[in-house]
Amino acid sequence: MAPTHPHVDRPQIEEARFSFSDHLYEWVSTVDHKRLGLMYIVAALVFLVIAGLMATVIRLQLAFPNGKVVDPDTFNRLFTMHGTTMVFLVGMPFVAGLSNYLVPLMIGARDMAFPRLNAFGFWIFLFGGFLLYFSYIGGSGLSGAGSAPDVGWFAYAPLTARAFSRGASTDYWILGILVAGIGSIASAINVIVTTLSMRCPGMTLNRMPMFVWVMLIDSWLIIIALPPLSAAQIMLLIDRFLGGNFFNTQSGGSAVLWQHFFWIFGHPEVYILIFPAFAILSEVIPIFSRKPIFGRPAMVGAVASIGFISLGVWAHHMFAVGMTSWSNTFFTASTMLVGIPTGIKIFNWTATMYGGKIRLATPMLFCCAFLFQFLVAGLTGIMLATGPFDWQLHDSYFVVGHFHFTLVAGLVFGLFAGMYYWFPKVTGRMYSEKLGKWHFWLFLIGVELTFVPMHFLGFLGMPRRIYTYAPGRGWEFWNLIASSGLLFQLPAILIFVWNVVHSALRGKTAGDDPWDAWTLEWATTSPPPEYNFETLPEVRSSRPLWDLKNPNDPDWRFE
Amino acid sequence: MDAVLAGNPPSVRSDWRLPDRGTMGVIFLIVTESALFTIFVVAYLVYIGKSLSGPYPKDVLDVPILASICLLSSSVTIVFAERALKRNRIGMFRAWWFATILLGLEFLVSTGLEWRKLIYEDHLTVSTNLFGTTFYSLVGLHASHVIVGMVFLLLVMLVTLLGFPIHTQERRVKFLSWYWHFVDAVWVVVFTVVYVIGR
Numbered sequence: 025m026a027p028t029h030p031h032v033d034r035p036q037i038e039e040a041r042f043s044f045s046d047h048l049y050e051w052v053s054t055v056d057h058k059r060l061g062l063m064y065i066v067a068a069l070v071f072l073v074i075a076g077l078m079a080t081v082i083r084l085q086l087a088f089p090n091g092k093v094v095d096p097d098t099f100n101r102l103f104t105m106h107g108t109t110m111v112f113l114v115g116m117p118f119v120a121g122l123s124n125y126l127v128p129l130m131i132g133a134r135d136m137a138f139p140r141l142n143a144f145g146f147w148i149f150l151f152g153g154f155l156l157y158f159s160y161i162g163g164s165g166l167s168g169a170g171s172a173p174d175v176g177w178f179a180y181a182p183l184t185a186r187a188f189s190r191g192a193s194t195d196y197w198i199l200g201i202l203v204a205g206i207g208s209i210a211s212a213i214n215v216i217v218t219t220l221s222m223r224c225p226g227m228t229l230n231r232m233p234m235f236v237w238v239m240l241i242d243s244w245l246i247i248i249a250l251p252p253l254s255a256a257q258i259m260l261l262i263d264r265f266l267g268g269n270f271f272n273t274q275s276g277g278s279a280v281l282w283q284h285f286f287w288i289f290g291h292p293e294v295y296i297l298i299f300p301a302f303a304i305l306s307e308v309i310p311i312f313s314r315k316p317i318f319g320r321p322a323m324v325g326a327v328a329s330i331g332f333i334s335l336g337v338w339a340h341h342m343f344a345v346g347m348t349s350w351s352n353t354f355f356t357a358s359t360m361l362v363g364i365p366t367g368i369k370i371f372n373w374t375a376t377m378y379g380g381k382i383r384l385a386t387p388m389l390f391c392c393a394f395l396f397q398f399l400v401a402g403l404t405g406i407m408l409a410t411g412p413f414d415w416q417l418h419d420s421y422f423v424v425g426h427f428h429f430t431l432v433a434g435l436v437f438g439l440f441a442g443m444y445y446w447f448p449k450v451t452g453r454m455y456s457e458k459l460g461k462w463h464f465w466l467f468l469i470g471v472e473l474t475f476v477p478m479h480f481l482g483f484l485g486m487p488r489r490i491y492t493y494a495p496g497r498g499w500e501f502w503n504l505i506a507s508s509g510l511l512f513q514l515p516a517i518l519i520f521v522w523n524v525v526h527s528a529l530r531g532k533t534a535g536d537d538p539w540d541a542w543t544l545e546w547a548t549t550s551p552p553p554e555y556n557f558e559t560l561p562e563v564r565s566s567r568p569l570w571d572l573k574n575p576n577d578p579d580w581r582f583e
Numbered sequence: 584m585d586a587v588l589a590g591n592p593p594s595v596r597s598d599w600r601l602p603d604r605g606t607m608g609v610i611f612l613i614v615t616e617s618a619l620f621t622i623f624v625v626a627y628l629v630y631i632g633k634s635l636s637g638p639y640p641k642d643v644l645d646v647p648i649l650a651s652i653c654l655l656s657s658s659v660t661i662v663f664a665e666r667a668l669k670r671n672r673i674g675m676f677r678a679w680w681f682a683t684i685l686l687g688l689e690f691l692v693s694t695g696l697e698w699r700k701l702i703y704e705d706h707l708t709v710s711t712n713l714f715g716t717t718f719y720s721l722v723g724l725h726a727s728h729v730i731v732g733m734v735f736l737l738l739v740m741l742v743t744l745l746g747f748p749i750h751t752q753e754r755r756v757k758f759l760s761w762y763w764h765f766v767d768a769v770w771v772v773v774f775t776v777v778y779v780i781g782r
Contacts, residue, residue, distance in 0.1 A: 137604040209615055217607040225599035247615040255622035262720055267710030270626065270720075276635045276713050285622060562596050580592060 055139035056554055057124050060146050062450065064121025065443075067150055068114050075109035076517065078102045080510055083474070087507035089495035099491035100174035104197075105156075107177030110431070112201050113153045115297040118439060119246070120145065120211040122300050123239040126446070127215055129545035129552060130233045132224025132561045137217040145210035152204030159196035173197035176489065178290060179260075181271035181282040186264055195264060198257045205250050212246035215239055224544070226563040231583070233543045233566070234306035234317055237324050241331040242299035248335060249292035256285035280345055287338035295334040298430060301398075301438025302327065302369060305391050308445050309373050311541045312388035313380025316567060316579075319372045326365035326372075333362050343411045344418040352411040359409035366402055370395060386460030390441035393468055397433035401426060404479065419489075422482020428475045440467070440520070447527070448534030452550040455531060459523040467516035474509030477502035542567035609758045613765045616728075620769055623724055624776055627717045631781050634712040643705040646778045650693035651770065654729075657686035658767045661760045671750055677743055683763075684736050687729060694726050718777065725773050728766050735759050 042050075051059060082102050085091040094102065124142065128135055136142050156173075163171040173193045175183050184194050219240045223232065260282070262268035269275040271282045310317045317323060339347060339355040347355075373395060382388065404426040408414050417423065440463075447455050481502050486493065493499055537546040546569055548557055565571055565579035664679035698719075701707045709719045739756060743749045749756070 138608060213608060213611045213615065216611050217604050220607050221601045221604040223601060225594070225596040247611060248618050251615055251619035252622045255619050255626075258724075259623075259626065259720065262709065262716065268716040268720070269710070269713050270716055276630070276633045277716075278629070281626065281629060285626075288622075562594060564592055 055135075055143045057128050057136045057139065057142060058450075058552060058554075060142050061121045061123075061125030063146055064117045064124060064149075067146075067153070068117040068121060071109050071113040071117075071153060073517070075106050075114060078106040078109070080514070082106065083507040083510055085491065086493075086503050088504065089493055089500055091492045094491070096491045097171075097174065100176075100489075101172040103489060104173050104176055108156065108173070108197065108201065109153075111177060111293065111297065112204050113149075113156070115431075115435070116204070116208050117149060119239075119242060119296060119300050120149070120208060122303070122442065123215045123243070124211065125450070126545060127218055127236055127239055128222065129548065129556055130236050130543050131219065131222060131227055132544045132557060132563065133218065133222040134556050134560070136214050137222055138214050141210050142214050145207040145214065147207075148210070149204045149207030152200050152202070152207060154200075155203060156196055156200030159193050159200075163193035163196060164191040178283075178286050180286075181260075181279040182273055184260060184264070184282075185272060195261070198261055198264075202254055202257045205254050208246055209250055212243035212250075215243040216247070219243075224557075224560045224562060231563055231566040234320070234323060235303040235543075238299050238303035238306060238327050241327050242296055242303070245292050245296050245299070245331055245334065249289050249296065252285055253289035253293075256282060256289070259285075280342070283342050283345060284339065287341045288335075291338040291341065292334050294427070294430065295330055298435050298438075299327075300442070301394065301435045304438045304442035304445070305373055305394060307543065308387045308391050308441050309376050311445075311539050312383045312385060312391070313377045314383075315376055315380040316542075317372065318375035318378075319368075320566070322368055323372050326368040329365045330362060333358060333365070337362060340409050340414070343414040356409055356411050360406060363402065363406050363409075370399055370402075385444075386455070386457060386464055387441040387445040389461065389464045390437045390444070393464070394434060394437040394441065397429060397437065397471075401429035401434050404429065417482050419487055420482035421478045421486045421488060424488055425475050425478030425482060428478065433471050433475060437467075437471075440464075443524075445539070446545075447524070448538045449545055449550050449552070451528045451531070452534055453527055453531030454534040454538060455523050455527040459519050463516050463519045463523065466512045466519065470509040470512030470514075470516055472509070473512060474506050477506040481506070537569070540573075542570045544568055547572075603754075605754060605758060609761050613761070616765065617769075620724065620772070623717075623721045624772060627721050627776055627781065630713045630717045634714045636712050638705050638707050638711070638714070640714055640718070640777075640782050643701060643707060644778060644782055645697070646782075647693055647697060647774075650690045650697075651774055653686040653693075654690040654770055655767055657683045657690075658764050660686060661763050665753075665756060665760055668750060668753055668756060673743065673749070676749070677740075680736070680740055680743070684733065684740060687733050687736065691726065691729060691733065694722065721773060722777065725766070725769055728769070732759075732763050732766050736763070 051063070054060065081094060082099070085093040085099060124136065127133075159172045163173070171191060171193050173179075173196060175189055175194055175197065179194065179197060182188060219232070219236055229237075259268065259270040263270050263272060269277045271277050271279055273279055306317055306323065337355060337359045339351055340359045343352055343355075373391075384392075404422070408417065408423065408426060444455060444460055447453075481499055484498050484502070486497075486499050486503075493503075534550055536548065536550050538550075539546070544557075544561055544563070545552070547561060561568065563571075565583050567579045571578040571580060660679050660682045664676050664683060667673075667675035667679055707715045707718075709715050736759070739749065739752075739759065742752075
């Protein structure tokens with residue numbers, strides 16, 4: 025930088041005199057990866073609360089037989105919007121937000137590779153979300169009463185055909201998700217390029233933090249798996265607006281083809297969603313066990329192989345549509361194959377903890393619960409991967425229980441671990457450990473109460489997506505238990521929100537490195553300055569801060 | 584930080600090289616675009632011969648030989664243009680660039696004429712049958728990529744004609760030419776699927 029001329033007057037604005045509109049302008053026009061990352065995460069949390077409240081209404085409706093809380097049409101809209109929001113407006117922005125905030129810090133870069141593309145990605149995602157929710161007002165055209173999409177989050181053909189889905193609600197579903205998807209792809213390309221081109225000196229791929237590795241492969245999955253959904257949605261638009269025949273069975277089109285296209289996206293998508301949890305666990309468990317991660321190369325290999333195998337398992341969602349027995353066999357086998365790298369990961373996390381000096385702070389508690397719960401979710405996944413077993417339980421509450429166990433008892437626990445772990449870095453203040461533990465235990469009890477009974481309901485034959493049920497089928501007890509989980513989950517979330525807001529404003533100052541951690545984001549101040557690092561760091565091992573703190577026993581001697 | 588690490592392995596700071604971010608960005612843009620095209624190609628392949636009513640491809644489709652030759656050779660002319668730019672011969676660059684635009688334009692015009700014939704004479708629209716739906720979608724998706732490429736080609740042409748220094752933008756010209764090669768490669772696939780296998 026050229027030396028500043030003493031006579032040049034720079035416009036100086038006192039921070040204290042920033043008006044609300046100044047702040048707003050700063051946030052709206054920012055290209056800083058940390059602010060964009062935070063905006064992604066805040067937007068995701070807001071959508072999480074909205075979709076969570078929808079789930080609350082659903083559970084209230086199902087708590088007792090012959091529920092009268094909502095009518096059937098509203099119920100269809102509720103589960104459609106709940107699923108769509110959770111996947112596209114909560115899970116995806118969490119992927120983007122976490123990788124945006126942390127990847128540049130962890131690899132010792134000043135920003136993402138394409139900061140403006142990054143801002144574009146966030147805003148187009150946000151407005152995609154608004155577009156989806158605008159359907160509540162404009163779903164039947166502006167003149168008519170609004171209605172949200174009611175075709176389920178996977179919008180199976182021919183339910184989405186003009187004849188069966190009148191009005192514009194399905195179009196809002198298509199366009200909102202299409203637009204938000206463009207943002208996800210933009211952000212994924214950005215993460216990949218940042219990882220490949222922006223690493224600080226010495227940060228070879230072998231030394232890259234596990235978090236960055238997992239998010240790299242996650243972004244790879246996004247750019248491969250999201251375009252099929254966009255393509256299928258464009259085809260659906262052509263069907264709905266131009267009278268095309270892609271999924272129109274009356275002129276030879278195939279409704280099953282939509283299922284194939286959707287799940288070619290949809291199955292990798294569930295790995296896209298769970299990967300951030302893998303990434304967070306791979307950082308949190310070593311720090312709170314005071315041991316480097318066990319079997320690092322095997323861990324990277326496992327993630328990479330999930331990144332490829334998961335592209336070839338999609339039709340296990342379709343055993344019940346009548347594929348050939350060869351297809352059924354292939355997809356059963358490939359799905360079980362994914363269990364191997366996933367098992368390696370769980371083994372390695374456990375082995376990292378084995379013999380470690382474990383600190384059971386809130387992030388670690390969430391990680392421990394994740395290990396148990398995700399294992400159960402994985403095992404029910406293996407059960408459902410078996411074709412004949414799936415025929416029995418397809419479209420039952422067993423499936424609902426299975427994927428809520430992966431996504432809530434798994435992913436959400438991982439996300440909470442991550443949010444508590446990096447909270448001091450992001451805000452510069454410490455959260456309340458006591459409230460964190462209350463949050464953990466209440467949420468744990470609530471989640472178990474809500475989602476374990478769903479498995480039993482599936483065995484008892486309760487189908488998915490029914491808006492109510494008659495008494496006397498043996499479903500009353502478990503449904504009531506499932507709904508009662510809300511009594512624990514809702515206070516837990518309230519405690520979390522209070523903890524975050526209160527601690528961010530009034531918490532104790534955390535310092536730069538409260539966890540005595542080893543990756544580069546803890547080398548800079550909390551919160552990090554806009555430029556992240558005054559001088560770009562140089563690293564010599566996968567634990568640069570360990571080297572710094574233990575100059576007599578640095579890691580690079582053993583790598 | 585470095586002071587603490589005295590006596591460490593030698594610093595790699597001075598010769599630390601990573602791939603260019605623009606290059607990586609374009610490569611992964613092309614990867615994700617390929618995934619998009621793959622699904623449309625698969626849809627076309629799945630629906631070959633599944634139309635319940637005419638017109639059928641063998642009755643109405645003519646192989647667009649001239650247009651294909653034009654589009655493929657535009658990939659050659661754009662390489663010549665790039666080379667001229669590298670040697671700083673702006674006149675040559677403009678000439679080859681202009682040739683690329685003309686060839687691309689000829690492709691678009693002949694696609695337009697083909698569609699006009701199909702719509703007005705053969706009464707094949709996107710809603711007529713499965714062939715119409717998949718044909719217009721796949722060829723249209725490709726053509727829209729050609730149009731995007733044309734917009735950028737014209738932009739570069741405009742920049743050079745107005746006398747702005749284009750040789751400082753060599754990198755971006757290179758990325759544009761990669762995109763153009765990609766669009767050409769997709770045409771090879773579309774051509775094979777639509778006009779060879781599909782007929």
